[in-house]
Amino acid sequence: MISQEKNSGSAADVPITTDRAHPVTLREVAEAAGVSTATVSLVINKKKNARIADETRRRVQEAIRRLGYRPNAMAKNLVSGTSKFIGLVADGVATTPFAGQIIHGAQDEAWKHGYALLIANTEGNVDLEKDAIAMMLEYKVRGILYSTWFHRATEIPATLRESDFVLVNCFSPDSLTSRAVVPDEAQGGKSATEILLRGGHRRIAFINTTTPAPAKDGRLKGYMDALEAEGIAFDPELVLEAYPDQEGGYGATEDLLKLNVSAVYCYNDRMAMGLYDGLREHGLAIPDDIAVVGFDNQEVIAAHLRPPLSTVSLPHYELGAAGVRLLLGLDQADVEGPVKIACPAVERASVAVHSAA
Amino acid sequence: MISQEKNSGSAADVPITTDRAHPVTLREVAEAAGVSTATVSLVINKKKNARIADETRRRVQEAIRRLGYRPNAMAKNLVSGTSKFIGLVADGVATTPFAGQIIHGAQDEAWKHGYALLIANTEGNVDLEKDAIAMMLEYKVRGILYSTWFHRATEIPATLRESDFVLVNCFSPDSLTSRAVVPDEAQGGKSATEILLRGGHRRIAFINTTTPAPAKDGRLKGYMDALEAEGIAFDPELVLEAYPDQEGGYGATEDLLKLNVSAVYCYNDRMAMGLYDGLREHGLAIPDDIAVVGFDNQEVIAAHLRPPLSTVSLPHYELGAAGVRLLLGLDQADVEGPVKIACPAVERASVAVHSAA
DNA sequence: TCCGCTTGATCAAGCGTTTTAGCAAAGTTA
DNA sequence: TAACTTTGCTAAAACGCTTGATCAAGCGGA
Numbered sequence: 001m002i003s004q005e006k007n008s009g010s011a012a013d014v015p016i017t018t019d020r021a022h023p024v025t026l027r028e029v030a031e032a033a034g035v036s037t038a039t040v041s042l043v044i045n046k047k048k049n050a051r052i053a054d055e056t057r058r059r060v061q062e063a064i065r066r067l068g069y070r071p072n073a074m075a076k077n078l079v080s081g082t083s084k085f086i087g088l089v090a091d092g093v094a095t096t097p098f099a100g101q102i103i104h105g106a107q108d109e110a111w112k113h114g115y116a117l118l119i120a121n122t123e124g125n126v127d128l129e130k131d132a133i134a135m136m137l138e139y140k141v142r143g144i145l146y147s148t149w150f151h152r153a154t155e156i157p158a159t160l161r162e163s164d165f166v167l168v169n170c171f172s173p174d175s176l177t178s179r180a181v182v183p184d185e186a187q188g189g190k191s192a193t194e195i196l197l198r199g200g201h202r203r204i205a206f207i208n209t210t211t212p213a214p215a216k217d218g219r220l221k222g223y224m225d226a227l228e229a230e231g232i233a234f235d236p237e238l239v240l241e242a243y244p245d246q247e248g249g250y251g252a253t254e255d256l257l258k259l260n261v262s263a264v265y266c267y268n269d270r271m272a273m274g275l276y277d278g279l280r281e282h283g284l285a286i287p288d289d290i291a292v293v294g295f296d297n298q299e300v301i302a303a304h305l306r307p308p309l310s311t312v313s314l315p316h317y318e319l320g321a322a323g324v325r326l327l328l329g330l331d332q333a334d335v336e337g338p339v340k341i342a343c344p345a346v347e348r349a350s351v352a353v354h355s356a357a
Numbered sequence: 358m359i360s361q362e363k364n365s366g367s368a369a370d371v372p373i374t375t376d377r378a379h380p381v382t383l384r385e386v387a388e389a390a391g392v393s394t395a396t397v398s399l400v401i402n403k404k405k406n407a408r409i410a411d412e413t414r415r416r417v418q419e420a421i422r423r424l425g426y427r428p429n430a431m432a433k434n435l436v437s438g439t440s441k442f443i444g445l446v447a448d449g450v451a452t453t454p455f456a457g458q459i460i461h462g463a464q465d466e467a468w469k470h471g472y473a474l475l476i477a478n479t480e481g482n483v484d485l486e487k488d489a490i491a492m493m494l495e496y497k498v499r500g501i502l503y504s505t506w507f508h509r510a511t512e513i514p515a516t517l518r519e520s521d522f523v524l525v526n527c528f529s530p531d532s533l534t535s536r537a538v539v540p541d542e543a544q545g546g547k548s549a550t551e552i553l554l555r556g557g558h559r560r561i562a563f564i565n566t567t568t569p570a571p572a573k574d575g576r577l578k579g580y581m582d583a584l585e586a587e588g589i590a591f592d593p594e595l596v597l598e599a600y601p602d603q604e605g606g607y608g609a610t611e612d613l614l615k616l617n618v619s620a621v622y623c624y625n626d627r628m629a630m631g632l633y634d635g636l637r638e639h640g641l642a643i644p645d646d647i648a649v650v651g652f653d654n655q656e657v658i659a660a661h662l663r664p665p666l667s668t669v670s671l672p673h674y675e676l677g678a679a680g681v682r683l684l685l686g687l688d689q690a691d692v693e694g695p696v697k698i699a700c701p702a703v704e705r706a707s708v709a710v711h712s713a714a
Numbered sequence: 715t716c717c718g719c720t721t722g723a724t725c726a727a728g729c730g731t732t733t734t735a736g737c738a739a740a741g742t743t744a
Numbered sequence: 745t746a747a748c749t750t751t752g753c754t755a756a757a758a759c760g761c762t763t764g765a766t767c768a769a770g771c772g773g774a
Contacts, residue, residue, distance in 0.1 A: 025759090025761090026762095035724085042762090042763090056722075074431050075760035075762090078435055078731090080762080097457065103478075116492055119464065135473055162427070306631075383731065384731095431731090435731070
């Protein structure tokens with residue numbers, strides 16, 4: 001009674017500004033249109049075998065418009081028994097710059113199929129994670145995407161099994177009871193190496209990471225595969241290891257130069273960035289004195305180094321999207337372990353084009 | 358009848374594996390415990406003025422445990438009339454590396470108050486945006502965070518007004534009817550300049566962006582404020598402009614060197630990164646020949662350049678968190694326009710410490 | 715004129731909770 | 745022992761929607 005009584009006395013027909021505290025309901029629309037709630041429901045959901053007179057349909061739609069009616073999704077879901085949610089629990093996806101693309105891809109794909117994303121960042125905290133999953137279960141999500149910010153093996157939290165789920169960017173040793181989607185590291189490593197091979201290089205170093213991970217093994221395997229396909233013998237001497245960041249790459253310069261190679265493939269873009277500095281200090285020019293490729297395609301770095309870095313994309317967006325498709329049963333799961341998503345090559349100026357030998 | 362009938366004949370008491378299609382309901386728990394649904398509800402929600410015998414409470418909890426009961430959040434929300442959701446619509450937050458922190462901050466803060474985040478990335482697509490907001494309204498979100506990936510003025514979509522909302526990282530000219538939270542660009546610019554002043558520099562260049570934006574004006578103002586506080590006259594000659602990326606920074610090198618300054622403050626870290634390359638090519642050492650500070654604190658870049666770059670943080674995480682607090686009424690809105698969040702200085706090695714003059 | 719069919723719309727049950735009002739039994743007081 | 749009070753629990757309505765069953769007209773055919 002006290003506070004503002006907006007346009008209360010005003011004539012009807014004006015698109016009423018809805019009162020936030022008490023949203024318009026189906027019943028109110030029904031009354032306004034002079035029909036039953038059942039009829040309104042039928043009109044709204046455009047049921048094909050519902051018989052509604054054109055005139056009635058018009059009146060209902062008009063009432064909906066005039067009152068600014070919004071269906072209550074909670075009520076809808078309650079009766080249908082299942083929500084239109086997909087949960088995404090991430091251990092740090094939002095934190096890490098480029099892995100945010102997982103969210104993005106999942107979002108787009110989910111949306112495309114009428115689902116909304118419910119996300120939770122757990123920062124690796126197990127309790128938070130349990131709460132997050134519980135919350136999602138209470139919202140009766142269609143399923144849960146469980147994702148990690150870097151490609152690795154993971155434990156499957158027990159409660160996750162209460163729902164349909166898909167591992168994204170990670171996998172479980174117990175692959176029989178879980179579906180998963182991960183980047184194809186080996187193919188990526190092969191592609192990276194091939195960029196160099198196409199550039200005419202035969203003696204190619206690989207600076208791998210010191211940190212154990214599927215990426216470490218996969219990227220090395222790709223390197224070996226590519227060499228083998230070209231009939232080049234694998235020389236373990238050409239494989240160095242360093243911590244996978246700028247400092248690591250910079251620090252590996254000396255050792256690299258002893259190898260007397262014409263090209264180098266780095267475990268990731270950050271190492272390549274550090275290596276750029278190291279090479280420059282030795283007065284070496286990229287790509288003429290030495291060609292470089294990275295891995296990850298971390299835009300801010302790769303696209304803007306001088307010269308821009310050739311690399312291979314970690315398909316985070318696709319991982320998210322594929323995760324959703326797998327969850328919804330639109331893609332088939334691979335019987336033999338995780339579904340592998342390709343890491344496409346991105347060629348830039350850090351490798352010169354080969355003027356046919 | 359046909360498909361798998363899991364442990365149907367087995368004795369009770371074993372923690373039953375829940376059947377996904379038909380989750381356990383309150384009523385089932387009630388029956389199992391031999392009480393009414395009302396009692397179960399009271400036990401679950403630990404109502405203080407509910408009178409429940411210890412023994413009964415025990416029986417109920419035991420039944421909940423045994424059946425693996427999960428409350429149905431939809432039903433809960435239906436009766437309470439309001440959900441525990443906060444919507445976040447972003448025009449590209451998930452896309453842009455560092456702005457993903459907005460999501461992260463919002464998530465954490467929302468979670469802290471019992472809210473879940475419902476996110477939608479619209480990529481600037483107006484139709485998508487309308488659908489996203491509609492979806493959120495249908496879920497009866499507590500409110501909506503409307504955020505942009507870079508600080509700018511924005512139109513407020515009409516439907517947004519159907520809900521409580523807060524603008525994050527953007528603002529509306531019409532600030533009377535909207536709450537907003539943005540980074541304090543002027544303070545940030547001042548802090549950046551002060552790093553240089555503290556380093557003993559008096560003649561400091563500023564490479565601003567060519568792109569019009571609140572950041573352009575604010576960061577310049579901060580620069581001027583800092584100089585004025587030190588009694589140094591502002592010299593417009595010392596302000597250059599370039600496109601705000603690596604190439605822009607690199608390209609500004611020549612002009613910068615003509616200015617004969619001992620220090621330079623760049624509009625952002627990416628420009629600083631390009632400038633590093635330019636300066637190096639001229640054989641100039643950072644910080645000895647010239648000191649550099651950036652803006653944004655884009656970790657991948659700033660922390661790992663050689664030498665690491667002193668800069669000022671764009672407080673994305675805080676923007677998200679503050680947005681939620683503002684929405685929930687935990688923080689007070691500023692009567693005069695948007696709430697400003699501080700951009701803290703991050704000092705690294707690109708500015709030498711001043712050995713007191 | 716009566717029957718059956720089609721059309722257009724309504725009734726009412728039900729989805730899984732919360733919550734208020736109320737009831738029976740036990741306890742307290744006098 | 746009668747009259748309250750307290751304790752422990754339940755009945756039932758309500759939240760906003762969907763949907764199968766029903767029903768009243770109107771109509772054509774016999």
